[in-house]
Every structure is written in C-alpha cells, then in structure tokens.
Amino acid sequence: MFKILYEDAMNKRLLIIFSAVVLILISTGCSGSLENSLKFKNFAAGDVYINFRGSLITVASGKTVELKELPKGLYTYSTTYEVPANSQSSFAEGAVSGEVTIKAGTKILIVYSSTYVDGTYTIFATISSSDDQSLNDVTTSP
Known part of the structure; x- marks a missing residue:
C-alpha cells in the first residue's frame, strides 16, 4: 500500500x-518582439521622403531612419526626393519604389546616393535583405 x-x-x-x-x-x-527592421540610409545630396504604410518618412541627407518591429506582411514603398535648385533635369534609378516582405527576423536596408553631372541630378537606391533570396515567397523588388 x-x-x-x-x-x-x-x-x-x-x-x-x-x-x-x-x-x-x-x-x-x-521572443516577445518581432525583431525585424527596415532601415533607410541617405547618402544623397538632398533629403528623401518615403511613403510607407500610410506615413511619410523623412530621411535628411547623411542620416539614417530605422523602423523596428513591423507587422509581418507585404508592403509597398515609394520615394520622393529633393533636387538641387540649379539642376536642369533629374532621374531616379534602382529601388526608389517597390515592395518589401516583412517576416519575423527580417532586416532590410535601402541605401540612397546621388550624382550631379552637367546639370543632371540622379538619385540611386539599392536594397538588400537578410532573408534567403532563393525562396519563392520572398519579395524585395524595385
């Protein structure tokens, strides 16, 4: 017993x-947080303005803005930029607009740079992601 x-x-x-x-x-x-981020780094001559998730994000020349703990999903963004006053024309190249897929742990960096040649201002944007680009469901495109 x-x-x-x-x-x-x-x-x-x-x-x-x-x-x-x-x-x-x-x-x-x-983890209690999503630990993801979308970072905008501006090396261009003027400020850039990013329309993302219904908000306008200002990134001054030489500055960086980082958005953290974003909800998972597919989002679009577009960029507007300042053109120097004496420019005769301007062009944008690269990932100045597109889509980003945010997942848990995703880190995305968009870098802006610019040139001014013969009165023409050109802004460039490049994008990189920490996600495996070989997967079919990953979208980070201009």
Whole structure:
C-alpha cells in the first residue's frame, strides 16, 4: 500500500516538473518582439521622403531612419526626393519604389546616393535583405 502511494506521489511530482520545464522552454523560446527592421540610409545630396504604410518618412541627407518591429506582411514603398535648385533635369534609378516582405527576423536596408553631372541630378537606391533570396515567397523588388 505504501509503495503504491509513493509511486503515485512520484508520478505527480514528475508530471509537475515536466510541465514546468515545458512551460519554461515555451516562454523563453518565443521572443516577445518581432525583431525585424527596415532601415533607410541617405547618402544623397538632398533629403528623401518615403511613403510607407500610410506615413511619410523623412530621411535628411547623411542620416539614417530605422523602423523596428513591423507587422509581418507585404508592403509597398515609394520615394520622393529633393533636387538641387540649379539642376536642369533629374532621374531616379534602382529601388526608389517597390515592395518589401516583412517576416519575423527580417532586416532590410535601402541605401540612397546621388550624382550631379552637367546639370543632371540622379538619385540611386539599392536594397538588400537578410532573408534567403532563393525562396519563392520572398519579395524585395524595385
């Protein structure tokens, strides 16, 4: 009789310990934040303005703006830029507009640069992502 009670008590203790360990692993294994980011770095001569998720983001020349903990999803963005006053024409090349796919852990960097040659101002944008580009569901395109 004593042996049966002892085994029942041990089984209950083991169940409680196992449950506690599982709960601890679940709670520490899942991060509370999304840990993703979209960073805009502006090396262009003028300020750039990015229309993203219904907001206008201003990135002054020489500055960086980083958006963190974005919800997962597919988003579009577009860029407007300042042109020097004495420019006769301007052009935009590269990833000045496009789509980005945000997933947990995604880090995206968009870098702006510019040239001014013979009265023509050209702004360039490049994009890179930490996501595996060989996957079919990843979209980071101009």
